[in-house]
């Protein structure tokens with residue numbers, strides 16, 4: 193059967209060049225980078241190279257890169273680490289209602305642990321405005337965490353303007369850039385960002401490895417205890433194959449960004465009008481300020497999981513914000529925060545395109561969605577036409 | 578996630594559609610998760626001669642609607658009233674735990690349709 197992967201927001205296939213770079217570190221290059229001998233030095237060298245590559249892709253210094261086990265850990269370290277390191281009296285943290293749970297639930301945890309938290313609402317596109325952030329900052333605010341781009345609807349936040357507000361007010365700014373790497377250009381030395389999270393498996397790298405960028409001279413406390421690795425902020429023997437893979441993957445992602453962007457935009461501009469032509473389909477998220485490969489729509493009068501199952505049977509891999517796919521009672525917190533009613537959120541479908549998708553894939557997918565929507569609407573009690 | 582029997586019902590649902598001149602109609606909705614189910618019955622001599630359904634919902638909701646219609650066709654109203662949501666899930670060979678609430682609609686919708694029929698007599 194033809195198989196089409198359009199779920200690159202969930203994870204991406206690893207690139208061959210990345211696998212090749214990693215293989216020696218799963219084999220003969222097994223040294224612990226903390227060891228003094230040859231084996232250790234060989235690994236330490238590779239660790240340094242990966243750190244330098246990552247820093248150069250982000251426009252920051254190698255010392256500002258902390259390797260972690262992924263986006264989730266980077267977000268936890270930034271938020272809990274800043275909170276733990278905050279001076280007395282500074283106990284207020286601001287975030288948005290559409291963050292990934294790795295941010296939202298971490299902030300809520302701090303809320304239960306005695307910190308003051310503000311969860312900013314978003315507009316119909318899933319956007320937070322710099323003005324909202326400015327209005328929410330108080331004398332007690334220590335940290336603002338707003339994502340660069342949303343994983344569900346692709347909306348790109350005005351993160352630089354928000355960072356500017358934070359800088360002006362003397363508040364740390366963290367941004368979850370997990371979905372943005374390879375799509376948005378960063379030059380951290382000149383951007384008002386103090387902390388930034390990323391995860392290798394979202395840009396054709398391996399799973400289980402990520403980065404927290406920490407601007408020099410910011411105060412971050414460790415949240416995990418052990419050895420002295422990663423300036424003691426992330427103790428534990430380094431995931432060498434993962435880190436080497438991340439270094440290679442980010443290098444490729446940043447080098448290919450312009451070409452990849454152009455390709456994704458072309459596919460997207462084929463997919464979105466095609467979906468809208470099906471009828472009773474609405475685009476979720478910002479019409480322009482969105483990631484090039486993200487298309488989130490609600491197919492009205494039908495439920496997302498049944499759409500996904502039928503499309504999966506036709507070989508198409510997508511995701512949905514439906515409650516039924518999450519195994520929870522409520523549909524996507526992002527779509528609800530944007531003001532969608534439950535039924536519209538239930539019918540959401542997320543296409544996240546990637547470098548291997550083709551115009552033929554889009555044609556096949558459009559036909560499959562059209563047919564599936566037609567069949568499911570025929571059995572829908574809320575669709576009678 | 579779903580077993581073969583559930584997927585078979587999901588792909589080839591039985592008794593789908595709206596009924597003209599139904600004897601009774603029952604509709605239930607799970608306001609939170611959003612699944613909605615509508616059951617139409619035709620009754621003669623106290624026996625369910627025909628049954629149809631419309632469902633807005635996930636794989637579990639569609640499969641349990643379909644399975645329920647097969648279970649009750651030809652049954653007396655009293656027999657049909659004894660069927661529970663649990664029976665429907667069992668008929669399907671089980672559903673994943675987080676999905677049980679989705680299948681909780683089928684028998685409820687049928688019971689409402691029977692009530693509706695009786696109220697009209």
Ligand SMILES: Cc1ncc(COP(=O)(O)O)c(C=O)c1O
Pocket residue numbers: 201202261262263264265292294339341342343368370371391392400401402
């Ligand atoms: C915006 C965002 N933040 C954080 C994460 C978590 O990253 P990881 O899977 O590397 O822990 C994801 C991935 O699903 C994400 O999309």
Ligand SMILES: [Zn+2]
Pocket residue numbers: 516610612634635636637638679
């Ligand atoms: Zn359901």
